[in-house]
Amino acid sequence: MSKPFATLSKDYWDFMMERFPTSATFLGDDRFNDCLEELGPKARSWAQRKLFSFQKALQKIKLEDLSSRERIFYQTLALQIQNDLEGFSYSRWQWNLDHLSGVHMYMIQLLEYHPLKTPKNYEDLLERYRQIPRLFDQHMADLKEGMKEGRTAPSVAYDHALRQLDQLSHMTVKEFPLMKPGWRFPKTISKRLQAKFQEKFAEVVQKKVLPAYGKFFQFLKTDYANQARSVVGISAIPQGQKNYDYLARVFTTTDLTPEALHLIGKEELQKNIDELLQIAREVGHTGDLKSFQEKIKADPENHFKSAEELVAHHRASLARMKKMLPKYFGKCPKSALEVKEIDPFKAQSSMAAYYFGPTSDGKRPAIFWMNTLKPTEWSKYSMETLAFHEGIPGHHLQVSLAIEQKDLPKFQRHGRFIAYIEGWAHYAERLSDEMGAYSGPLDRVGMLMDQAWRAIRLVVDTGVHSMGWTRAQALEFMAQTRTAPEMEMNNEIDRYIIWPGQALAYKVGQRAFSELRTFARQKLGSRFDIRKFHDTVLLSGPLPLTILKQIVEQWVGQELEKKKA
Template sequence: MKKTLLTFTLFLILVSCKNEPNKTNESKSPISVNFNKMLTAYSEEELKLNPIDATYRGDERYNNSFPNFLSNEYINQRKAHYAKYLNQLNEYDDSDLSESEKMSKEVLKWECEINLKGYDFKQEYLPLDQMWTVNLVMGQLASGSAAQPFKTVKDYQNWLQRVNEYLVWLATAKEKMNEGMALGYVLPKSLIVKMIPQFEAIAEGTVTSNLFYSPIKLMPESFSEKDKKALTEAYSNQIQNQIIPAYADMYLFLKNDYIKKGRTSSGIEGIPNGKEFYDYQIKKYTTTTMTADEIHQLGLKEVARILSEMEKVKSEVGYKGDLKSFFNYVRTNKELMPFTKPQQVIDNFYAIYEKMKPQLEKLFDVVPKSKFEVKRTEAFRENSSSAEYNLGSIDGKRPGVFYVPIPDVKTYNTVSDEALFLHEAIPGHHYQGSLQQENPELPDFRKTLTYSAYAEGWGLYTESLGKELGLYTNPYQYFGMLSMEMHRAIRLVVDTGLHSKGWTREKAIQYSLDNEAQSEEGVISEVERYMANPGQALSYKIGQLKILELRAKATKELGNKFEIKQFHNQVLSTGCIPLYLLEGKINNWIEISKK
């Protein structure tokens, strides 16, 4: 492992810095030193402004904090923060910076500009949805098994303080939603329906059965009896007198008031400045200048291409009906639903890893030190969640976690499990995110920075590596990979259809069912996901196609000089960056490699 890290560090110095000499801290120019101090200051301010991010990084300094992200004071503070660093960036000329520093300058410039622009669209009026919002993150942390630590008495006290501040945010969310209703900023009714039981689940039941009581059940035996008693009383009082009333209030508000104002329109064009907001979301999530119509047409083209590949698999397995009926056959095939216990689903993913492990070194010579785990998604959010990966802590003490929702194990279909593992775990998000965090060449603010087009594009790209990694030997698993790629191609059509072409939720659902093998329940959840966060779903295919395009270009132009390991190193070595920066970097690497 030490040898691998050394190789990685030397590689970064040689490639990322081109022909520049390796500058030590002592030999850096005063301008370079000041520039890096500015990057450090930006990172420190970011962590303080968003302490939840700090917690997920493993930085425990702000574990007791939860700013009111919805307050005018906080919003103005954020805007001033980005404006300040944009002005500071203008003070540095590229000629005074190393290649690595110039990349950081470009990344920070993008980060400040795109976030500043986001405040033009009054997103504080839509603070809650069924899938993406911070109340769900807090529920995950409350389970006691996520990023928030519960190992010391101080940890337990930190959580009590954080929850107190979170409940202020929740009360403000209700105020903002009331204001939003009056101004036309409101969610579609179909999303509100899914939110109601999420709040009801925490508003009802006993204190000891409440999700927020979970850390007490996990309390270390090493705590003194006095501390155990005091913490149990404090958590019980907070749940009984603050959490349950706050969640009950939001539950009743959603059920009795908010849903009556819920939109009948499905797309974001139904809110004020919805079209402009969608254009912004496309730019934010794809890191490109593509238009909604360009993406829609690309999606239609990709759907047609993948359908033709699916036809080949259908013929291979000897199915005689049409493709649409084959989708239904795959959805309902009991042979693809072999499990009776949730742990069997988890074990199957570990078995996939063991199967592919011997082949990994053929494609990757730099691997992360960070460990990973596979876990079942928590019950309170399982019904509305997709499989996902949560990055481990920077110090490596908390592993990365691949979460799998298993709402009904008897209907859990394994057809896409190999592709899913490649995407969410190895060599997908676990490799990409962990190597980024472990990279000593990156400034702190870039170690956990995420751009969906890059990160999800990489995840989808890695699904295509299955055959090279010894997977997809079963035609149904290959069909599962095609199904997952189709799912992302459909997103290009459906997301743009919903938000720029007047599609209804029902039309989007039907289009998906007509072109993929996912269950109707899964399709509904996905379509509602697109409705809640316009544009995010576009990032996967746009990013994947760019990486595939760059690999094809490098393969063609470098000929026998092309090495797949080195290409992967190039894509991963600078972490998450906007696609236009990745393209420039790979093009530069191709030219250098030719020489």
């Protein structure tokens, strides 16, 4: 790699790790393990200045001095910096009251990946706890800024956050989630040190953490009461439609308008409905799709009896899939994948599952987190496609392979292009069907229901945030084509409300992977190799979809040249 670009890449990455220290910890970079994020205008001004300096430095680099692969990385970095700079006009901090990953919840989530193996790890975490009052003060100042400008959180997010904080406020020091590290120690830490740390955690939680949470709770109950907006869509706030247009562009890495995305969602949904009805007929059902879904959902045999059975089912699905990978992938990840249960407190408002990638040094394995709070409500036939999405050949395969490519710049290994990341995982659900990985017709129904779900997301997200839909309208549309547990339906729609645009990435990304594969197969004919195609789209890390297209076209051209030779 050219020296100027290599230096810039490293400087940018170091800046990102310093700006987001908990993300650094998540990725296995321990340089900032004793720090929490800085919020507020001073921190944002510093970040803007740094990003502008990186943008100027990037513009000084001559493209002719870069290899063809380095030009790909150059384009990726340029777009990422541009997106970050434009993001300041979005001002998400003004209404960032988020019951899934907001300030009051992300501290609890931090315990899922902050290392706890050495005394230094525990001291670092204690130092982070001491910064919680400062973090909440900055967060409240940002929310007050939003109140002045009429940019406030939706009432559904406010209600969720208030309920969570109310629960936390009634906990003793021993019960409080952030006290958990004070009760869990590796054998390498002596009993004497364990007792010392227990005292320290109890003191910091009592004197620093609980008062900070209590202060934030009171702020929401008093200052923020009646401030949360009743209209759930972002277009209801000042500059909201402009913000949503930006988010749609960032999350899809395309110029598709909300109106176009809405129509694509409806078209894709109808295709999925037709496929589902075909399977329903094959298994002897003569009614409509709604009655078919209700019928299979009502069968007790299609539900789990315990959390243990649910977790075991996922582990078995992933073990079976692992044996199939070599036929479809030239390279497979080395990183281990574990299946774990989401903390019960967090699970109340959580989605069905989510994935945490491994650290690049291999010290922490990848984790497939599963919501087991109400195991009897989850349908067995929906779980294989979930395992293939979150695990292999979905997120785990893609994320781990990218991290393991040491020749890539770090910003490329850990790219943030959601249309690529979620699009791949959604593509992997369909690929698993081609691989013959689904156990039976109902498991294929589960896959198609999830395909339809992502199409619904295009319709609902644009409906809510760009077309004035209410939460009730969104739920009604979702219920027309999907029978799911009430908790799942509510948690899903609330997720779309607090994360505008994120739900657009899945279907748009999947379509891109499928279309590029069709293009490559048509051009190469009998020379098309699915393993080479997958390696081509995976081994450069997460990319904007436009740049992914360039890489596939370049690979196809190289393969055609080989044919001539």
